[in-house]
Amino acid sequence: MRKTEATILLVDDDEDILFSARLILKKYFKEVISTTDPKTILNHLTQKHVDVMLLDMNYKRGFENGKEGMYWMEQTKEISPTTTVILMTAFGSIDLAVNALKKGATDFILKPWEAEKLYAIVRSGVDLSRSLQKNQQLKTIQQRKDDDFQKQTQHVIGNSPSVQKAIRLMKKVAATDANVLILGENGTGKFVFAKELHLLSDRKKQPFVHVDLGSLNENLFESELFGYAKGAFTGAEKDNVGRFELAKGGTIFLDEIGNLPLHLQSKLLTVIQERKISRLGESMERMIDVRIICATNAHIHEMVEEGKFRQDLLFRINTIELPLPPLRERKEDILLLAKHFLNSQSRKYKKEVDGFSKSAEIALENYAWPGNIRELEHVIERAVIITDHPRIEEDDLHFSKKKMETSSSDLPLNLDAAEKILIATALKKHMGNISKAAAELGLTRAALYRRIEKHEL
Helix, strand or coil, X not given: CCCEEEEEEEECXXXXXXXXXXXXXXXXXXXXXXXXXXXXXXXXXXXXXCCEEEEECCCCCCCCCCHHHHHHHHHHHHHCCCCEEEEEECHHHHHHHHXXXXXXXXXXXXXXXXXXXXXXXXXXXXXXXXXXXXXXXXXXXHHHHHHHHHHHCCCCCCCCHHHHHHHHHHHHHHCCCCCEEEECCCCCCHHHHHHHHHHCCCCCCCCEEEEECCCCCHHHHHHXXXXXXXXXXXXXXXXXXXXXXXXXXXXXXXXXXXXXXXXXXXXXXXXHHHCEECCECCCCCEECCCEEEEEECCCHHHHHHCCCCCHHHHHHHCCEEEECCCHHHCHHHHHHHHHHHHHHHHHHCCCCCCCECHHHHHHHHHCCCCCHHHHHHHHHHHHHHHCCCCCECHHHHCCCHHHHHHHHHHCCCCHHHHHHHHHHHHHHHCCCCHHHHHHHHCCCHHHHHHHHHHCCC
């Protein structure tokens, strides 16, 4: 039989107990170490990761109060929080063991034990330790992301009245825990505003977790957001923490919430109302402490009228509604943003590019920017890469005069009609290639498919 890769530490002042436990457990686990002196526990914990520690509660003859065991259990949990501690105790000390469970022990086993019982309880302890390690790794990864996010985050840029209005509202809301719904077309900066809300809040030192509901398979919705218990479904070999738990104390950003199907909207509504989650395959409820920010590019109020989005969920997520203007409505910010992206992309590609020619500036200002700020950033990055000039020239932007003229003046003012024309033009240009058309429009493939269906293209 193949042994499980795990380290088990046995701590008891009775050599016979240690011998018996080693004899049983060595058949199942890769490494089983033992000690009669609890003072050596810390040395073992610092030398290698111990998955499970079986710990006796009493070491001094005549003292049966379990204080020593409790002390070493607490020391262990402080140094190695992912080590599972299982207490060994005699029948008369069950009350002590129960008290220890309340203070951090995972389980206890009565002496003398049956071999099958001992193996089963240690095997469960190993599984729990692995789950705790994985969750700790996820939290560490998230913390690194948060640290990078704090250092590299791109703050809101813009002097136009519409953007300044949005910034003022954002600053008023940031200090509260009010749920915020950010509305705007693709590429208008919804993600940047959500990050800025987090950074201006009292939760800024806690995680910021981004969930793109538009790309999330609905079959994975519950397991991704709420987590799952071991055995909840085929392949669920260990407990797994969900995004809501990962965001504990911080902010969860539910992007593209308008894409969420109705049957999942009800589940999300329950979580937001109750502030509790249950992992998939688990009945226990867990309290969540997160700030919820949502965003969508959909006409969500129209979706409510059409029965495609729950009104009660909308009430919950838009305590404050933060609309973001498209770039074509904030033309005075185009050059400001373009210069910002030029500086960052020049550093990234280690090229000395100093500003834009006058014709390039005119071209930038006259273009309608259907992909908004995201498209602008993409255009500037491409220009920095291909230019052979000390400044960005109009030719580097790859705009044609016809494209600029039609984008600024020939498009109808009705947003739906203009959207239909832009999508049809992009599909024609890329000969039906959805990926390329979506990239140029600043949309995801899923979002473009929805619009194609909407406009019957």
